Amino acid sequence: MVVIGAGPAGCVMSRRLAESGLDVILLEAGSERAPTRAGVLDIGPGSQVITRHRAVLGSATIGRTEVELPRGRTLGGSGAVNGGYCTPARPSDLVEWGPDWPRRYAVGLARAAERLRPRLVPAGPVAARVAEAFPGRVSAIAQARRDGRRVTAFDAWDPAGAGVRVVTGATVRELRWAGGRTSRRCDGVVLDDDEEISARETILCAGSIGTAAVLLNSGIGPDSGHPVGRSTQEHPEVLLDLPPDWARPASDPNTASASHSAAPPLLSHVVRLALPGPTGVVEIEVRPYSVPMHRVIPGLAPQPHRIGVALMNPVGRGEVGRGEVGGGNLRDGGPRVVLADDPRDTAALDRAAGLVADRLGISGGAGGLRPVPVPSTSQHLSGSARIGEVVDDSGRVLGCEGLRVADASVFPALPRCGPYYSVLAVAEDLAARVISGRSW
Numbered sequence: 001m002v003v004i005g006a007g008p009a010g011c012v013m014s015r016r017l018a019e020s021g022l023d024v025i026l027l028e029a030g031s032e033r034a035p036t037r038a039g040v041l042d043i044g045p046g047s048q049v050i051t052r053h054r055a056v057l058g059s060a061t062i063g064r065t066e067v068e069l070p071r072g073r074t075l076g077g078s079g080a081v082n083g084g085y086c087t088p089a090r091p092s093d094l095v096e097w098g099p100d101w102p103r104r105y106a107v108g109l110a111r112a113a114e115r116l117r118p119r120l121v122p123a124g125p126v127a128a129r130v131a132e133a134f135p136g137r138v139s140a141i142a143q144a145r146r147d148g149r150r151v152t153a154f155d156a157w158d159p160a161g162a163g164v165r166v167v168t169g170a171t172v173r174e175l176r177w178a179g180g181r182t183s184r185r186c187d188g189v190v191l192d193d194d195e196e197i198s199a200r201e202t203i204l205c206a207g208s209i210g211t212a213a214v215l216l217n218s219g220i221g222p223d224s225g226h227p228v229g230r231s232t233q234e235h236p237e238v239l240l241d242l243p244p245d246w247a248r249p250a251s252d253p254n255t256a257s258a259s260h261s262a263a264p265p266l267l268s269h270v271v272r273l274a275l276p277g278p279t280g281v282v283e284i285e286v287r288p289y290s291v292p293m294h295r296v297i298p299g300l301a302p303q304p305h306r307i308g309v310a311l312m313n314p315v316g317r318g319e320v321g322r323g324e325v326g327g328g329n330l331r332d333g334g335p336r337v338v339l340a341d342d343p344r345d346t347a348a349l350d351r352a353a354g355l356v357a358d359r360l361g362i363s364g365g366a367g368g369l370r371p372v373p374v375p376s377t378s379q380h381l382s383g384s385a386r387i388g389e390v391v392d393d394s395g396r397v398l399g400c401e402g403l404r405v406a407d408a409s410v411f412p413a414l415p416r417c418g419p420y421y422s423v424l425a426v427a428e429d430l431a432a433r434v435i436s437g438r439s440w
């Protein structure tokens with residue numbers, strides 16, 4: 001068995017397959033390890049553990065801007081550089097997934113929780129002040145950290161400890177087809193240095209961008225009847241500047257690298273709002289980030305302290321298009337990533353940002369002008385190889401043999417929360433299906 005990508009999904013999948021007695025190789029493009037200090041997001045300018053993709057953000061109405069989409073390229077994948085907050089989907093998030101999924105998800109999540117064991121952390125001054133402004137709407141969120149260290153899926157599932165052969169610095173360029181592309185029988189992979197590895201079954205866990213890139217580069221895409229990358233989902237977010245001293249963090253140096261102890265969790269709580277909109281309820285997550293981003297992202301230039309307002313049920317859909325596998329599109333030729341650009345989402349987020357600014361009393365300025373929302377994104381991209389369109393309910397690529405997908409790409413609909421915990425839960429479920437469906 002070859003598993004492509006040692007992100008959260010790949011770590012879960014490879015461990016479970018090895019535990020069941022299968023011979024498993026886990027191929028990871030990255031070769032550097034990410035910092036282990038809890039709270040640090042190594043996605044700044046000097047990071048050696050990410051691939052940098054670029055996408056256009058915004059709409060014709062508010063103006064367009066370019067945004068960087070960093071993706072972890074290391075053992076643990078994006079889970080080694082992410083915010084680390086772990087929120088389970090609600091059953092109502094899974095309605096579009098099909099009737100079996102609430103149960104399958106719950107079982108997968110229970111297995112994932114046993115390994116990752118995320119913890120709640122106390123609210124800092126910003127979260128406390130935001131909570132006060134929205135009584136009854138606050139939820140605590142758990143963090144994948146222990147004793148001041150980040151816990152990645154690679155730590156928690158420990159594939160090597162279960163007998164998986166883990167190979168780093170191994171970028172899969174394309175899938176190998178027995179008898180040529182039209183055979184649709186995958187019998188291994190080709191690395192970017194032309195090395196070939198044979199496999200009885202290949203499981204793509206290269207993330208929403210990486211998995212789409214490998215599929216498209218291997219002839220699986222719109223031309224073969226697979227709408228790969230055609231309907232991705234993300235949670236658009238805007239950032240609002242907080243006035244100086246609005247809620248002063250307890251202590252602290254100015255940069256992430258200046259401290260040797262754990263950085264404060266960027267997010268300990270969120271506020272969930274359901275607002276009436278012209279076409280239905282607009283679901284909003286207010287994110288009271290505890291410190292300015294440059295405090296937790298090494299090398300980032302100083303920035304104002306901002307909080308986030310994210311749209312959790314957007315109607316817009318984006319795209320991942322063909323490009324060089326393994327390359328970010330800061331380099332020529334990487335996969336083309338387009339984020340959703342629906343004016344209804346932009347208008348909804350704009351209205352929500354205004355309401356939040358007013359409620360928090362951060363309208364600011366002598367004339368009471370609201371802070372100008374800074375367009376951003378949640379880094380929650382999913383759905384580039386969706387169940388029902390590109391893969392079946394067990395992650396098997398439709399019309400192909402020996403090929404599955406088991407990462408965030410398969411989500412039929414993005415839950416109204418961060419996807420990390422859901423990726424782990426779904427990978428647990430799909431691993432159980434590979435094992436129970438084995439015919440050899």
Ligand SMILES: Cc1cc2nc3c(=O)[nH]c(=O)nc-3n(C[C@H](O)[C@H](O)[C@H](O)COP(=O)(O)OP(=O)(O)OC[C@H]3O[C@@H](n4cnc5c(N)ncnc54)[C@H](O)[C@@H]3O)c2cc1C
Nearest residue numbers: 005007009029077078082083084172207210408418419420
């Ligand atoms: C900066 C950031 C912050 C985030 N914060 C949060 C958060 O706080 N909470 C939350 O819920 N979600 C968060 N997310 C999202 C969450 O981390 C992802 O949804 C999750 O990691 C996706 O897991 P995955 O296994 O699908 O892919 P990934 O984590 O992207 O892992 C894919 C792996 O495959 C490897 N790979 C890719 N292509 C190839 C190839 N061709 N050959 C070999 N290997 C390859 C990559 O190097 C990588 O290691 C964040 C994401 C980012 C980027």
